[in-house]
Amino acid sequence: MEDLSTRKRIRLSHDAYQKGHAFSITITTYQRYPWFRLHPELAGGAIRLFSEMVQARQTVLFSFCIMPDHLHLLLKDKDIVDFVRLFKGRLTPLARRLEHGRVLWQRSFYDHGLREEESLEKVVRYIWQNPVRSGIVSCASAYRWNGSLVWPNWKDLPGAHTGGDKPHPYESQ
Secondary structure (H helix, E strand, C coil): CCCHHHCCCCCCCHHHHHCCCEEEEEEEEHHHCCHHHHCHHHHHHHHHHHHHHHHHHCCEEEEEEECCCEEEEEEECCCHHHHHHHHHHHHHHHHHHHCCCCCCECCCCEEEECCCCCCHHHHHHHHHCHHHHCCCCCCHHHCCCEECCCCCCHHHCCCCCCCCCCCCCCCCC
């Protein structure tokens, strides 16, 4: 077993997550199991849970995309780590009812705090385009499991009907 005293720290300080910055979050299923493709009701449950949590926590959820084995979020919250912990914990019981004994989530999550020079709009569009880049759909607006709780009519925005040829938002231009 890996010695915990030598494990690389993957989180920023707790204070860094409480400053109200926008974070791009990726949460992956355990062993990349395609939970959300096999169980669409789990994806629907995740979207309902986003809506409940955003309202209860006064979170700003700019964009989300639920892929077969992971999900992407761009959000502002008073405590990102707590948001992810609650989200994962509250969705897990539904997964247990669907496949008893199978683990839903990979440990931890990936995060990227947006810097001042990074365009919120580019990251939002990049998240929406994920199923296009993966070859699941030909345009982002055709995908059922992406959206925004800030812009409910996001599919009417410019670029929502385009393909996934956008560069990665964190690459220098």
